[in-house]
Amino acid sequence: MRSRRSRVIPVTAPDEVTTPDEQFDRAWEVADRIPGWLTRDQARLLYDEALALPHGATLLEIGSHQGRSTVVLGQVASATGGTVIAIDPFVEGRLFGGAPTRTRFLAHLEEAGVAGVVRHVEDYSTRARPGWSDGFDYLYIDGKHDFWTFSDDLRWRSFLPRNAPILVHDAYSSIGVTLGILARVLFARDLTYVRREGSMALFRTARPRLADRLRVVREVPWWLRNVGIKVLLRLRLRPVARLVGHDSPYDPY
Template sequence: MQPRGLSVTEAYAVADRLPGWLTEDQARCLYDAAAAVPPGSTVVEIGSHHGRSAVMLAAALPPAARLVAVDPFPDDWRYGAAGTEAAFRANLAGAVLADVVDLRVATSAEVRAGWHGALHLVYVDGKHDYWTCRDDLRWSEHVVAGGTVLVHDAFSSLGVTTALVRELATSGTLRYCGRVGSLARLEVARPRLTDRLRVLKELPWWGRNLLVKVLLRLRLAALARALGHHDQADPY
């Protein structure tokens, strides 16, 4: 179903022109997840930046569905800057997707505190510290059984990974299904022991990514390339 008139390839051609960190495979994962929600559904995105992921999600939505994009756009954030909100709105308008996106300029916690209604899909890419990520994962409480929670940078950030591992080790309602790069896919379902063990098997890859980040900060890109990382940006 392609209600917005954009195939996944066309949507990525638009998104790939925008600043941000989302591989083509990850973009396709977002598109497919959004295309699978029922008509009239609401999808929530935590962290929007310039709209790279929002374009993929909004382009795939079925009829009468909407994307609620949540981002406070703070100027003091590492990747924030004056004008980011305006750029996000302009990018959606340029993609002819503004009419299906409801932007909430607020924190995830603020929006969730007043949230009512079921969700079928939540995409988490907010602040990467442990406490914020744990709080963002609470959006899963609004996701219907069988629904999807996607978490970006799930295995390339100390804060996100520790929050995710902690949550999946104890949750009785979230199961880990796998990853696309460092984009984790979770399902709202009772986890099995194999689901919990599957998360632990990702930790060596996470450790490699943390080492790569250290090497990049030490300007040791050649060593990072020896570990298979050929980008100037952190692993994502």
């Protein structure tokens, strides 16, 4: 977690803001008060990809937690007449916090002034998908990080148009998600890897070239490094993690 809970201050009216950089800075100032794992650069990638879509776009997020990323997407939706669909069952347990997390999530949306553009679906992504019928324009995957759930979450892409963005958090820092990418993306005919920001990867619903597939393979050493760092941190060997360039008590995201 990057920040402690504190009151979220609503973003200033968009017409007071001039450049895209300033607009993002305002959006991030709001989101960064919400606890979570999303870094500033990753939020910028989420924000820019959402902002590049036509007016009125629908953004679908899997895994919202307390709303750190939802609020980033919500601010783009507010400014562009769009909608965010946020799917999270608020699973119980020490890591995600269950019902109290849901209360915080809803409060953060209100405080950030984006509750009106966010439709919350309180369900597991894997349970919601089979009965789903509405198309959307943007997919952000940050739900359960095991191989099977991630593989299933990728199937939501059938609702996207061609060339739409798919963003995946922990793409190269979680064993389940990376194995999912190697198994489901590397050989797919409709998924192209574009780039990553830390462990947040950007894909598009487009036919990949060989070079695109090879770029996925080239991320494997980065993934192995991140898994190694996570093991070192669990073993309380932070000085050793520092030797490979990770100077933080947090997992590499």
